[in-house]
Amino acid sequence: MKIGDRLKLTRLKKEMTQEEVAEGIISVSYLSKIENNQVTPSEEVLHLLYQRLGIDNLFNERMNELMKQMMLWHKAITDKNEWKAVEMYENLKKMIEYFNSHFAPSRRKSGGFFRSDVE
Missing domain, CATH: 1.10.260.40 (lambda repressor-like DNA-binding domains)
Structure with a gap:
């Protein structure tokens, strides 16, 4: 929703x-x-x-949306839908960046909740 x-x-x-x-x-x-x-x-x-x-709990709502998107990304990978998997990956990177910038309490020290530097 x-x-x-x-x-x-x-x-x-x-x-x-x-x-x-x-x-x-x-x-x-x-x-x-x-x-x-x-x-x-x-x-x-x-x-x-x-x-x-x-x-x-805005945090939980955002986390649930992130998890849902990760499951869709996994499905695209297992379905061997390369185009969709790449698209989902790019979307997930943006979501993780957003999540880290808005919810990570000490992101300067830890880099946030999630690492987004994996290429």
């Missing part, structure tokens, strides 16, 4: 308006764009919106 879809679904389940969710964080029009998957919010904005809506 995309971020915008999850935010909108949660907002509707909690019977909140866009105005209530956006207040003090972002504009209503920007929230609308997020909910319609037209823009991707910063991690800070996403964290604040998740907090407002009572959505827990």
Whole structure:
């Protein structure tokens, strides 16, 4: 499920308006764009919106998405779909870089959660 879809679904389940969710964080029009998957919010904005809506554990959500993509990459490799495997590998490198830059507590010392320097 995309971020915008999850935010909108949660907002509707909690019977909140866009105005209530956006207040003090972002504009209503920007929230609308997020909910319609037209823009991707910063991690800070996403964290604040998740907090407002009572959505827990952004880290676990991102980790689950990463694991799902790794399983799809493995399938492409075992299916000998070289084009798809290369495409998935490039996508995974970006996801790992993003994960390390947003979630690794001491990435300067350890290089992050995952090594992305393997070629």
